Amino acid sequence: MNENTTEKLLEVKDLRISAYNDEKQEIPIVKGVTFDIYKGQVVALIGESGSGKTTISLASLSYTKPGLEFTGGQVLLNGEDMLTAPPLRKREIRGANAAYLAQSAAATFNPAITIGEQVTESAVLHGILSQEEANKRAVELYYALELPDPDRIGFRYPHQVSGGQLQRLMAAMALCGKPDLMVLDEPTTALDVTTQIEVLKAFKKVIHEENSAAIYVTHDLAVVAQIADYIVVLYSGEIMEQGTAEQIINNPTHAYTRRLMEAVRPKPAAGLGTAVGAEHTRDIPALAVKEMTAGYGGIINGEPAVTILRDINVAVDNAHVVGVIGESGCGKSTLARVMAGLLPPARGDVELEGVKLAGGLQERKLSELQKVQFVFQMADTALNPKQLIGNIIGRPLEFYHGLRGKEKHAKVSEILKMVELPPEFANRYPMELSGGQKQRINLARSLAANPEVMLCDEVTSALDSIVGANVIKLLTALRDKTGVSFVFISHDLSTVASFADEIVVLYAGRVVEQGPADEVLEPPFHPYTRLLISSVPELRIGWLEDTMQKREMAVGIAKSVEIKATGCPFYNRCPLGIDGTCEQKTPPIRTLENGHQITCHLTVDQLTEAEQHTQKILHGFEKLEDKSLNAGA
Amino acid sequence: MTNSNEQNGVAGEDVVDEIDKFAELPDVPPKRKLKLSWVGRIASGIVIFWLVIAAVGPWVAPFHEMDMDGDDSFLDAHTNEYGTFYLGTDYLGRDTFSRVIWGARMTIGISLAATLLAYALGITLGIAAAVKGGWVDMIISRMNDAILALPSIMLGLIAIAAFGSSIPILIIIAGIIYGSSVFRIARALGLDIMVQDYVEAAKARGEGIWWIIRSEVLPNAAMPLATDFGLRLVFVVLFISSLSFLGLGVQPPAADWGSMVRENLAGLTYNSWASVWPAFAIATFTISINLIVDDISAKSGGSLAKKMV
Numbered sequence: 029m030n031e032n033t034t035e036k037l038l039e040v041k042d043l044r045i046s047a048y049n050d051e052k053q054e055i056p057i058v059k060g061v062t063f064d065i066y067k068g069q070v071v072a073l074i075g076e077s078g079s080g081k082t083t084i085s086l087a088s089l090s091y092t093k094p095g096l097e098f099t100g101g102q103v104l105l106n107g108e109d110m111l112t113a114p115p116l117r118k119r120e121i122r123g124a125n126a127a128y129l130a131q132s133a134a135a136t137f138n139p140a141i142t143i144g145e146q147v148t149e150s151a152v153l154h155g156i157l158s159q160e161e162a163n164k165r166a167v168e169l170y171y172a173l174e175l176p177d178p179d180r181i182g183f184r185y186p187h188q189v190s191g192g193q194l195q196r197l198m199a200a201m202a203l204c205g206k207p208d209l210m211v212l213d214e215p216t217t218a219l220d221v222t223t224q225i226e227v228l229k230a231f232k233k234v235i236h237e238e239n240s241a242a243i244y245v246t247h248d249l250a251v252v253a254q255i256a257d258y259i260v261v262l263y264s265g266e267i268m269e270q271g272t273a274e275q276i277i278n279n280p281t282h283a284y285t286r287r288l289m290e291a292v293r294p295k296p297a298a299g300l301g302t303a304v305g306a307e308h309t310r311d312i313p314a315l316a317v318k319e320m321t322a323g324y325g326g327i328i329n330g331e332p333a334v335t336i337l338r339d340i341n342v343a344v345d346n347a348h349v350v351g352v353i354g355e356s357g358c359g360k361s362t363l364a365r366v367m368a369g370l371l372p373p374a375r376g377d378v379e380l381e382g383v384k385l386a387g388g389l390q391e392r393k394l395s396e397l398q399k400v401q402f403v404f405q406m407a408d409t410a411l412n413p414k415q416l417i418g419n420i421i422g423r424p425l426e427f428y429h430g431l432r433g434k435e436k437h438a439k440v441s442e443i444l445k446m447v448e449l450p451p452e453f454a455n456r457y458p459m460e461l462s463g464g465q466k467q468r469i470n471l472a473r474s475l476a477a478n479p480e481v482m483l484c485d486e487v488t489s490a491l492d493s494i495v496g497a498n499v500i501k502l503l504t505a506l507r508d509k510t511g512v513s514f515v516f517i518s519h520d521l522s523t524v525a526s527f528a529d530e531i532v533v534l535y536a537g538r539v540v541e542q543g544p545a546d547e548v549l550e551p552p553f554h555p556y557t558r559l560l561i562s563s564v565p566e567l568r569i570g571w572l573e574d575t576m577q578k579r580e581m582a583v584g585i586a587k588s589v590e591i592k593a594t595g596c597p598f599y600n601r602c603p604l605g606i607d608g609t610c611e612q613k614t615p616p617i618r619t620l621e622n623g624h625q626i627t628c629h630l631t632v633d634q635l636t637e638a639e640q641h642t643q644k645i646l647h648g649f650e651k652l653e654d655k656s657l658n659a660g661a
Numbered sequence: 662m663t664n665s666n667e668q669n670g671v672a673g674e675d676v677v678d679e680i681d682k683f684a685e686l687p688d689v690p691p692k693r694k695l696k697l698s699w700v701g702r703i704a705s706g707i708v709i710f711w712l713v714i715a716a717v718g719p720w721v722a723p724f725h726e727m728d729m730d731g732d733d734s735f736l737d738a739h740t741n742e743y744g745t746f747y748l749g750t751d752y753l754g755r756d757t758f759s760r761v762i763w764g765a766r767m768t769i770g771i772s773l774a775a776t777l778l779a780y781a782l783g784i785t786l787g788i789a790a791a792v793k794g795g796w797v798d799m800i801i802s803r804m805n806d807a808i809l810a811l812p813s814i815m816l817g818l819i820a821i822a823a824f825g826s827s828i829p830i831l832i833i834i835a836g837i838i839y840g841s842s843v844f845r846i847a848r849a850l851g852l853d854i855m856v857q858d859y860v861e862a863a864k865a866r867g868e869g870i871w872w873i874i875r876s877e878v879l880p881n882a883a884m885p886l887a888t889d890f891g892l893r894l895v896f897v898v899l900f901i902s903s904l905s906f907l908g909l910g911v912q913p914p915a916a917d918w919g920s921m922v923r924e925n926l927a928g929l930t931y932n933s934w935a936s937v938w939p940a941f942a943i944a945t946f947t948i949s950i951n952l953i954v955d956d957i958s959a960k961s962g963g964s965l966a967k968k969m970v
Contacts, residue, residue, distance in 0.1 A: 394867055
């Protein structure tokens, strides 16, 4: 790759880290890990949560979280042992040679200090650069990271830039002191697919240009395939397999690596979902939302102060899974909150089995509440840490169905069995469970109410791919067994594609496309759906470069969402936008076969034609003449 | 490393078996139980000692708190026909040792009662304000601000001037004044918990407000509030002692650490330790409680300490 790759930067030799429990027993967390990093190389540590990947990445900076201890091995940075270095020397080495990028940029930046000051702080503090040099370097980095308005973005405050931009600014912060080694801990996991692509591209470019080495920690193999030169696969603190990216991705030998690869969900496409059994079909939709507008703040003439959703029509058929997709901030969660009654709509109705529901929780009947259950995104915060699992699951049984004593106990065991957990879990606290198990309990609580509709808000987003895939399997089984309907909200298109019967694509509070999953995931697409689908990373080396050549990427990536009352909200990011029409007139709804609807000024024929052009571009990498297309409209 | 053959990509023959070994891993290492440091252990020893003295004081003290059996006032340790005066006598010739023991009951008893009252008031109103919000919160909070705005000793002095000084009145006054700080903490904790997803889940289920308070809010607020109880008790001890020192708290001839310091202040010029011993008792009791609380908050990662500002 470059002339420096033969020089060793970091050597981790037989690293061992342990925790100690109350009885002073040693619990090994990292069990003898050995790998090297060469200059200019990106090494990915992959594995599920609990595999020790974050612990190892921090150990390479000679740091452990409280409660953990180094019990053996060496970490040599430029030949110097970091573990035995005195504390002051460690600080010097870290300041001069290493940088750490945490998962959440929003939590890393101080909201009260300008970005520029924070980006340059470390380099100046450690005396690597003077303030002026650091400022100059920061601006160079802003250019390299393709940030908007690079000369002045440093004078802004963190809340004045978008999440993806902040993530890139954090990279600038890390790179400012010209570190030899960067540690990136899941830097794109919390981001939307479209933002992720933008951040990945910038990271890859800047790491290459700066020729710095990096440790990239993630559970997402598809992301790793885009950025890593060398991959270390970890499970439970041990290395399962290590090798070059090409070797691991194209030719994995270990069973665990193969299992990780299986968990990478296929590219969203038609035909991935399972059909609903005929025994569950009914005439009236289980839950329907009609002409609904909702938002926050006082409502004047049916218009809330801040409108989040506008004129939404969605129907959830019995035993069907309706996937709701879109970038963060598009109103996905608000839609579920309106359905659950947590947020009364400003206009429009919510209907349960054809009966109109009251807007607010207080006015809804107990039987209505029981039939619509909300499942929260984060199991960690959705389960009361002070309640036993048995009480958490038992409460809806008692509350809605009046079960007590033995009867309740038996039903709790039965529900635990349904979510594939042993009945002994009833006597545990949420703290004692793994992330995936907590999410199962979270689902079990809603299931205990025996609902008609379950509203799942990003229930797999915080989980590893393997654990998330298991949860989806469970949901599918539940649907087949009980005939419960799901509204499945996610920004992860692949998950939705593998699970949903119908898909609703939201953009800036409006439905831009909806219909049966197989129709939505097949051309013709709404230009926004196309952008979302193209942004899902594939488990293939070189995918990132290929994708960035595409036309919709050039237009749609790195532009922010504008929420407007008139015109098409997607206009500013749309590669097919018609000047003078799209930004002024609200687009019409075009209805295709099987109830497939696309909200766009372009006709179905025009969209189909654009699709064919896109295919051409995909293969030929040539730029499309937008005008020829626009002229037709 | 027990399974070294698993390393470096040696795939098993039976893939299915191999896969089943990779069970889901728990997120966090096992939770550590609370263990006090040696400072914390000594401090708890001192606190327990004083609590025991307060409970059994009248039966172990060599003299009654009002017996004037000493040979003269402000004497050093000596023995006469009535018994031994281990810590000498006070300004009326009473046994200082016995009065410190009797005073433990009075000082700690009043403070505990006042702190319990403060907690009953503060938690009830604080949780009510947090749960109800809106104008209920507004009214309670502003009234609370008014109490907090006045210096506590000043407020205590005015109240005693108006209602007179008796033990029930002292308890009520201290209870109300310190209830306002408890209110602040309880309300902040309540607000924090009310926006948690598990409370939202209970609301979406249609749970009533009492159930939410009892099952979701209180269990989660209990631990921080319990830690704060120790600190609040210290403040009340100091408050009652200060009032007594000014002559407005516990009235003579009853023994109370604060009033004992004041009564015997004149003895300092005669080289008497009579006012030092009750001061020492106040100091050991309050500092020890503080040390325990520090220990607990340090062990819980400082998160408790932050919530208790």
